[in-house]
Amino acid sequence: MKFKIVHESRGRVRIQVMQKRMTLEQADLLEAYLNHSPAIRQAAVHERTCCAVIQYCGERSALLTFLSRFSYDTPEIAKLAPAHSGRALNRAYEEKLVGKVVFKVIRKCFLPPPLAAAYTVLKSIPYLVRGVRCLLQGKLRVELLDGLSIGISMARRDFSTAGSVMFLLSLGELLEEWTHKKSVDDLARCMSLNVDRVWLHTQEGEVLVPLNQIQPGDAISVRMGGLIPVDGMIVQGEVMVNQASLTGESVPVPKGPNTMVYAGTVVEEGECIIQVSQQNGSSRYDKIVSMIEQSEKLKSAAENKASHLADTLVPYTLLGSGLAYLLTRNVTRALSVLMVDFSCALKLAMPLAVLSAMREASGRHVTVKGGKYLEAMAHADTIVFDKTGTLTRACPTVVEVIPFGGRSETDMLRLAACLEEHFPHSMANAVVQAARDRGLSHEEMHSQVDYLVAHGIASTVGPERVIIGSAHFVFEDEGCTVPPEEQEKFDALPDQYTHLYLAIAGVLAAVICISDPLRPEAKEVIDTLRALGIRKTVMLTGDSERTAAAIAAQVGVDDYRSEVLPEDKANYVAEQQAQGRVVVMLGDGINDSPALSAADVGIAISDGAAIAREIADITISADNLEELVTLRRISMALMKRIQSNYRFVIGFNGSLIGLGTAGVLAPATSAMLHNLSTLGVSLRSMTNLLDHDS
Template sequence: MKFQVMHDSGVRLRIRAGQWAFTKEEGYGIASLLLEQDFIHEVFTSHRNGSILIYYDGEVENKHKIFDILSAITIDDLFEAEPTQTQVSKEITDDFYLKLSKMIGRRLLGRWFLPLPIKNALTIYRAIRYVWEGFDSLTDFRIDVALLDGAAVAGALLQRQYQPASSMMFLLSISDALEDYTVQKAKSTLKDSLALNIDTVWVVGEDGEEKQVSAMDINKGDKIKIHMGDVIPVDGKVVDGEAMVNEASMTGEPLAVHKSLGKTVHAGTVIEEGNIVVEVYSMNKETRLNKIIDLIENSEELKAETQSKAEKLADSIVPYSFLATALTYLLTRNASKALSVLMVDFSCAIKLTTPLSIISAMREASDNRMMVKGGKFLEAYANADTIVFDKTGTLTNATPKVVEVIPMSKRYQRDEILRMAACIEEHFAHSIATAIVNQAEEEGLKHEEDHSEVEYIVAHGIVTEYDGKRAVIGSKHFLFDDEKVKVTKTQEKKIAKKAAEHSVVYLAIDGKLEGLICIDDPVREEAKYVIEELKALGIENIIMLTGDSESGAKAGAKALGITQYRSQVLPEDKSRIVEELKEEGKTVIMVGDGINDSPALAAADVSVSMKHSSDIAREVADISLLSDDLYDLVTLRKLSTGMLDKINSNYRNIVAVNGSLLVLGVMGVIPPSTSSMIHNLSTMMFGAMSTKSVLKDRDFTNDIEVEAVEVADAS
């Protein structure tokens, strides 16, 4: 492939291969080929001019690798593929800009070059639609925006005010295009949040052996094994094992459901505990999840909550517009003055500026690597007065480290305690287990499988049989309350001292405490500053939830400047705490990253998942942070409150300008044509202002310039 570099910012590379270089579907294939590289994050192609836009880790050798891959592609290497949801979303935006530019172009060309009789005839032709829709509302006894629009257009034509009628219909057509765009974007975002991105699965053969195959190659009747923490990729029946499955994406119920032999599971749900083998009933587009996605895609009723409020507000103003028009005519007996009132349509500006403000804010969130699943979630984030943090992985880096290993009897030495703990913990991928295993590897403490199958009890610990004896490792609550492990007074003093300084993992063999493993997970450097900023931005209540001991939680809260915290919190406690806060009348943000956080994320008014969150946390969360910077929470607050401020400011300005036009029209100071012209110009001005960036502390000039190039490419 021959190509030319058009733009290179170091992390954003645009090349152009020419108009006939590849088809639309082959462009998706090129994108999928490039996305196989770990250093490439996003790829967008345009078959119209052979443009390829690549987001990548900005290192020189990576750029050269991209050039090598593209240079090696021949015509025979091109293949067709399906677009990713990100590509679909971008195409929706490009198509909208293309449609908008065509509408503006046609209007300008018509005004400059068409003779007046033809322009008037076209105005009458376009007016038929609006008049008919208004008549339809009237016959159904609805006093709504359609009726007002139809009456205003008809009134203007009866007064031979062709130019004002044409301008009004042009603005209404832009408003309709914006509404279609916001609905399509909402559908695309929701589909993206539900879509499964699973490449491979483990198929269990007749001999019981597991084999990893492509998810596209599985068939009905195949048996696949799904492990703890994994998303279930198919609809099917459990034929072996048992598990707790979170079905929040399917049913909205945050609590996990027990699935055992013969029970049905659905694609898109996630295993919180256990492992199961599932016989495949349906896969790919036949699953229940994909049927729901199809319903969403074909629904005409999906609208952003904020946009719906704007439309209701617009409809509520209509009767007053008719009343003012009627009163003006009764008092003045002047049809021109009455028409001046009717031509001033408050609803047109409100319907135009509100979706523009939402689109602009969601686009700005995307520019800051934050995925927002709908405008209503930005609204909830802006109105929230309480934020609840899970500690590990959110306020900390989730990279805990072993700082001390303490034998609690003479039966086992320090190295043996660490070796046993690592042997048991290596089967699980949570951060504490990883810290223990890594410490053992660093010290060269190799181990063999000296234990039977392990049983993981969520948020508590692990039970297994080690060297013929029952071994348990986990929290203080798990060992001493649930397992009734014995502890001496001397041991209690040592525990109290270490637990005040660190998070502690306890190891017991045969019912006796044998060792303490002290672990620290330092807080993020930016966490304290972020919390201070959130308080300054109006979030009054900041609460930290952690499974740590009281002393460990207290030390962490003090370091972060948090006055409210809960220690030794279980997963079910997190969701209960969130529900209690909501019952107190608080609007709650929940920030988390783990499987254990999913019930609380589902319960909150608005939820946020971190970059390295589990599959289920990302699925349940309303907003996903795509960078690892906790300051994004502050940026999101500024963006969301700025969006609401912009919408409210638009309302005030629209009322002020159009109210003034009403008064001037009634007084006869300005004719209907002037009233309509000022109304239309002010509406366009408010629309332009609605697209302005909310965040003032970041320079988007370069992004805007590149976006202009992308729109030109789409054209």
């Protein structure tokens, strides 16, 4: 790619691509290419000017070399192009907005009064029809007020006021539609599939392949806790599928042979083989968009209150207009009251504030599935943390493999990786990565693999039963034993590590020692959350008392529980709620799913188990727990803004009604100020909360 540097400063460069015109698709591809590089912190491409603004780290020469290698025609680069982009949506609405304003100016300056009046009458028809429809249906809504104010203005031959009212109403509708669609688009792209590889079912066995290689007609295997990455039909196996992300159903649905399953749903129980009908889950985006748009139950109480209040105030506005006429016998004063109502601003500004908050959160790597979860997050007073992969790093590492019974360290790690890769979570990923780092191939050597939640994995290799998991699972549930001559070796296992036990034929074969270091930001995040009003922080973990106590002391939680099962976590959340607390649960594993579902707000880590991400109400990235603080601040700022909007709308519009009744303001002025205030509060609601905290 040929380009020139337009501006440059330390760690930041603005380049202009040497081409006459850049399409939206080319801009998306270039931006995806730039953001794909680990050396680039952030990149934004502007297709209108063919420019890109790049923030980078590292050597300048390496960046320039990276840029020069870009080509639109390179197949490897072309694969980086996003399936869905908000660029086309923004372009369309920018053109609509500019066109509407320009056309208004042209009409105002150049259209003769008779033609302007005729145009106003024509444009008023939809507003009048909606008003009459409300009246015939016996519904007193804001559409009736709009129709009456426009109709009365035209009846008084005040076409300028009627035109201004309609222009501002249409402008507000356009901005609301733009913000809503952009917020939905951002959310849908954030909630798109996070699956890179799948198990392809072949005659020779299962093979792990990249998702983009899967074609219609292929058969793939999905096991308990796994995300279904494609649309398809089950050809073998029976499973319970969680479809909440698409249908809103809270109860898993049974699925058997010859039934369809869809991309983005999660297998809660069982395993199955799916024949692919649609490649790469391409329908997932559209389904998420539909889900978000139809999920009225996800509205916050503040939004529902605003919508209800807006309709409730309509009769009082009509009554006020009637009283103004009866007291003054002045049509102008009555019309001044009619042209000012509380409904427009309430119905427009509140949803815009919530959608904009959700959009702002998604821009900070926080995916929120509904406005009510932001409201609950703002009111929360208790946060419950899982330990592994949440308070500790998302990438634990294997530091030592201690074999028993004369077995080989290499063989035991290979066998452990072979089992663990079927049910990825943070500990399993550590085992698989350790085998990969040592160059150990681990072909499938076992039969069906069973995962027991919060315990471990069981399978059969040859005639022998092989299990891997916690001490409770291996020694208590399965009754495995330590080779007698190696009891002393077992007692000397290093205490500072988390232990994963591997047993073959009922005898301990190896202990895998895993370092699970605490996230460096964990303690600071908990301290900051306390400063933001969280009164109780709790850690729940399945680890031993020794490990749990050490981690709890380091991060400074108020309370902790060790050796808990999934149902224990959910029961603890329910106990706190019974005491009147608003509870947030943060976790990343299959065993966290019951608690995530039970909490007022369930928050999952983005690279955690698929079922945890789907059940959770909010997802944060795995990079930094600081996003939890960001979420709390956005939620609190949102509620503060909503209350501020209420005060402004009621105070300002109440003042306009009073001034109109007193004859201080003419109807046209009242209408103009009312609609400008509605537009102003709506635009304010669309600004970033953390940049413009109200």
